[in-house]
Amino acid sequence: MYINDIHILFYLSIGVIGLIVGQLIDWCNNRLAKYEKVLSQYLSNATPQYLLMSITAISYVLVLYFNGLTVDTLKYVILIPMLINVFVIDCKKQIIPNRLTLTIFEIGLIFISMQVIINTNTGINTFLNSLLGMLIGGGIFLIINLVGKLFSQKEAMGFGDAKLMAVLGLFFGKNNIIIIFVIAFIIAALVSIAMLIKSKIKKQNMTEYIAFGPFIVLATAVIIYMPNDVFITMLSKILRIS
Secondary structure, three states: OEEOOEEHHHHHHHHHHHHHHHHHHHHHHHHHHOOOOOOOOOOOOOOOOHHHHHHHHHHHHHHHHHHOOOHHHHHHHHHHHHHHHHHHHHHHHOOOOHHHHHHHHHHHHHHHHHHHHHOOOOHHHHHHHHHHHHHHHHHHHHHHHHHHHHHHOOOOOOHHHHHHHHHHHHHHHHHHHHHHHHHHHHHHHHHHHHHHHHHHHOOOOOOOOOOOHHHHHHHHHHHHHOOHHHHHHHHHHHHHHO
């Protein structure tokens, strides 16, 4: 039986891998948040994390469905667990560990090198596109930080967010990182408005810090699962309506 020209056994296999990786994600969340070595102890008495396991397995199956048996599928299979790490750790601790962003950066370099070697005709363009993506992704947030310090004497965004955007720019290139930036701010604005309305209803001051890393992760997920032309068409329709 084939689904989207891919045998169902491939889907089952990658789903099982996703379940295993999902369990390991919880272990990494706890170790990275405490700045402890991930591989320093054997994971023996862990409680099954069914939610993380399910999310990872479903994510892997969808990646295989949309991308097929390609290098992009392998790239996303490696990237997705680290994005989930960023989401969970930033939500709980309001930090994005440097080891996590550095690992994403290193893996991004490996895949860029693979693309340059495989596609020798377009390799230089791929490299330049990724380099521009990294500069744009990190640069946008650095500018926001500088402007925030200038007007409010405090950081508008954490440097962890800037580093995350930079390494994702390396992964996705200049066009996609701009789209990630736009989607992240749209999601953040909607969540902020909802929290503001909630605080007004309860007659409380809104003092809760909102980590931006999770919004970047959600925006990246949109890019992974939704083609650019579909998103741009949807966005143009929304703007036209407004």
